[in-house]
Amino acid sequence: VVTLSVYNMLGQKIKTLVSxxxxxxxxxxxxxxxxxxxxxxxxxxxxxxxxAGNFVKAMKLILMK
Structure with missing residues (x-):
C-alpha cells in the first residue's frame, strides 16, 4: 500500500491524498x-x-495562496 499524507509543522495530519x-x-x-x-x-x-512498504520519505513543502 502506498500512502501520501500532508502534516502541519506540529505533526498533525492535515490530509491523506493517497492510500x-x-x-x-x-x-x-x-x-x-x-x-x-x-x-x-x-x-x-x-x-x-x-x-510504500519499507520505504518512507518526508519532505517540506510551502503552500502559497
Whole structure:
C-alpha cells in the first residue's frame, strides 16, 4: 500500500491524498490546499510523507495562496 499524507509543522495530519495499492511507476498527485473536512488551510510550511512498504520519505513543502 502506498500512502501520501500532508502534516502541519506540529505533526498533525492535515490530509491523506493517497492510500491504495499501486504498481511500480511514476505518478503525480495534486493537493488543492484543503484538509480532510474540505476546509482550506493557511499558507505556510507543511510536511508531506510518502510510505510504500519499507520505504518512507518526508519532505517540506510551502503552500502559497
Amino acid at each position: 491504495e495499492q499501486k504498481n511500480a511507476g511514476t505518478y503525480s498527485v495534486q493537493w488543492n490546499g484543503d484538509n480532510e473536512f474540505g476546509q482550506k488551510v493557511s499558507s505556510g510550511a507543511y510536511i508531506y510523507k510518502i510510505t
